Every structure is written in C-alpha cells, then in structure tokens.
Amino acid sequence: MGLRVYNTMSGKKEDFQPRLPGKVGMYVCGVTVYDYCHIGHARANIVFDIIFRYLLFSGYETTYVRNYTDVDDKIINRANERGILSKDLAEEFITAFDEDMDSLGLIKPTHEPRATEYIRQIIEITQKLIDKGIAYEAAGDVYYSVDKFPNYLKLSKRNMDDMLAGARVTPGEQKQNPMDFALWKTAKPGEPSWESPWGKGRPGWHIECSAMSSSLLGESFDIHGGGRDLIFPHHENEIAQSEGASGKPFVKYWLHNGFVNVDQEKMSKSLGNFFTIRDILKTYDAEVIRFFILSAHYRSPIDFSDHNLVEAQSGLRRFYEALDAAERATSDVDQKENRSTDGAKVEEKFREAMDDDFNTALAIAHLFDGVRTMNRLISTKKFKKKQELIAQVQDLHETILRLGEVIGLFRSQPSAWLEKVKLAGLIRLEITEEEIGESIQQRLQARKEKDFSRGDEIRNDLEARGILLLDTREGTNWNLK
C-alpha cells in the first residue's frame, strides 16, 4: 500500500499519485517577513519539512518551493513605524527566519524565492488575466473579478451570497464586486513600487504565490501546502488566479496543517497569546519542540503549554537514554553481518504509519516499541556474550536512527543531548554543577567511612532540590528529578 494524503479539496484521503511518476512538485506558503516567527510558524514549517523528507525517503524526486513574501502592507507599515526601508526590514526578518528554521533542524527547500524577484512574472499573469477579461483595472489598481471564475470558493466550500453579506469594502477601492481582490495596487508616496502597464505599483497579497509556483514548478503541480488559515482567502485566490490565467488545473493535492492553540484558543497576534521560536528556545531544546509537534497528527490542533513541552522532553529523553545505552552496549563489539528482523519490522510499521497521511504520532509510537525491544535485549543476562542479541540491538539501533532522521529526530549525540538537557534544567532549579559536585564528594567520603545515614542525608537534601544521585560502577553521577 502506498502513500495516501488528505486532500482539502476533496475532503478525504486519496491515493497519492504525482502527475509524473516518481516526481513531485510541492509549494508551501512561507512567511510574510515583518516579525519574528512564532510556534505556529514552527509547526507549519516542521510539518512540511517532514513531508518533504518523507517524500524523498519514499523515493520521490521532490522539488520543494517555500517562498518569502517580502512586499506587503504589513511590512510597509512596520518599516514606517521603525523609520527604515521596507526592503531592509524584510531582509532582517528573512535572516531571522533562516536562523530559526536552522535551529529547529529543518532541511533547506529546493528553492526559496522572494516575491520581489518575481515582479515581472506577476505583471505577466496580471496582464493575462486582464486580457482574458477576468481582471480589470480601476484607477491604477487591478482587481480580480471573482464572478468570472465559476469555481471560486471550491476549496473553502463557501457560498458567495453568504460571503457577500459579511464582505466589507474599503473606501477608495473601486471593486465591481465586494469579493474582488487586488492583483496590483497603485503605489502611494514612499511605498516600494515597480513600473507596470498600470503605472507604478506593487503586487497584491495572493498573486506572488501564483507567480512563484508557476515559474518554479509549472502551471500545474502536485502538492500545495500551508496552514489551515490560508484556505480562505489566500489559497482560494491563488486557484482563481492560476487557473484563470493558465486554463489548467492548478494543484492536485491541497494539504493544510492545524493550528497551535494556547489554552484551547488559537494563537494569534491579535490575541497577543503567541510565543516566538527564539523565546521558547531559551528554555527548551529545539528537538523537544519538534518532538512535541510531531507527537500529534499534523491536521489536529495542538495545545502549546509548559506541561506539554515537559512531557515531550520526557518522551524524547527516553529515546536518547536508549540510544545512549545501545551505543555503549555495542561500542566495543565488532559489527556483525547477521541482521535481525526486528529493525525491518519497525521500519515496515513506520512506513505504514507515514504512508497514512503522514501519521507521525503513530510512527513515533512504533519507534517507542523499537526502543522497548532494544532495552529489553540490552538488559538480557550476559548480553555481551550473545552475538545474536548484539546483532539485533545493532540493527534496531541503526533502524531507529535512520527512521528518526526521516522525521528529523535523534540527530544529536545521545550523551551530549542528555547532558545538555540536564544542565539546562539546573537553571530552573537554581543550583550549580559545582554545588552538586561538592555534595557528591562529601557523600563519597561519608560512604567510605561507612556512614550511610550521612550519605543518605546528602542524597535526600539534593533530592529535595530536584537532583537525583546515580551510583554506577564508574562513580556517582547525577540527574534531574
């Protein structure tokens, strides 16, 4: 059974069959660069990152395009507020976006075009729509006439009459129908602008995606993605523009990720309840964020909270503990040829889960099963003398790492990751590594003198402060409670 994806257009899961066998073209709406990215952006980008990775893993030659919208009202307004050029503002936040995505461990899309690099194509499409009678000029603006596109609202499944009841007309706009939207806006003084057949101006919001996608992927392509909130009006308008201009079907599969909520409510700028990626990264490891996001299906809403991130961290730690143990258990053993079937089983289950509309939550559950099997094998008596078990562990270990890579997990050195999380936790506990070290020395001394009650006292004191002591053959270590 092959890949199945939920298509917003049909409202159900469909067998995934790219237009050209073995090749996939995917366009995902990126960000408008006027502010730092929040956790909602993180989700959208991580989700499509793993979709991209999984398509590659499944053998599809995939072209992934993710754009930057670097000309827009919000950018202009923000730049004016700060008294800088909108171009410089855009540049600043493109850099910030790249840094954020990098720290979240995303792989680079094939192309990352900017709207302002495609002004020529935007003008071409706009002109074509005018020529076809689908768009019209009014005082330097160009509007798309939604009445001329019979399939308008087919993606969002709305009804024009109902929409009209709530539509608002901004004064100064000369729309024939209140639902019409701008393809080209005439420039106001001081705004960035480009020469066009309709005078100096700049693109409307939706047209840049039509221009960039058709330029890089062709007029028809396989997957178009983005957050749910882009379904209307953004994607609806993209369809109208692209299909109106080309006369060809635009996109085969529409994929939309769910929201990140805070206290059951959508995170949004207007509510002021958003968290930026950079803020969260001060407290939590980037991989914890990824793990948290992938522990739910991409279409479900997820609730962002401290509690949920801590839980995600616990889950991820379980993986790293196991990977660390596997590494240590097999490090001094030669790689054996005899492979086992455990890894193959995990991989089969993993693929099955991912094939079902990228069910990462289920896929991770199967990896957890692999972890348990691996731990069980390692704790078998005389493990190191049993070649068969060693081979099994090596196989599982390799499989978990390889499959983890497909969803961008387990990329760190286990011991280093565990150490990092441990040290990060100290900040919250207001205790230093040195203090702990001193206590350990005191306890060691007490134990040497057979003063176990004193030793336990030290252990209990530390435990009260959130530190657990671990006695091993190699000496005493500590961990967060």
Added chain:
RNA sequence: GGCCCCGUCGCCAAGUGGUAAGGCAGAGGUCUGCAACACCUUUAUCAGCAGUUCGAAUCUGCUCGGGGCCUCCA
C-alpha cells in the same frame, strides 16, 4: 447568520465499521546498600441520547460542551 472541525484512560495522543496503539504520570514487582535507568505486570468501551448494522469510538440524527474560518494570520 453561513461553512468547517473537535470531544478516546489522571494528562498528551493514535485509531474512523469488526470488538481500544504509544508516551507521560500512578500502582505492584525485578535489579540496586539506598536511589535512578531499564525490564515485567497493571490502569478506558470511546461527551450524552436515539437510530442504521450480524457488529460502531468509528455511519446517521438530535442534545450538550469546546474551537476555527468568513478581516491580517502558519
């Protein structure tokens, strides 16, 4: 008002017609001087009601509760 989504164990979360994955937390046990890790065992009939069906958490209707889009938003 129109359209749409959701309500599964204490918490997170899969499952969307054949009789409830996984994680976290909890309980009991093995291991350990103690502890931790790990391992073993253990914990739900799926908001409610009424239908369809041999059979439903999964389909239909209604009720209750939560949320989203319709204005910028991932």
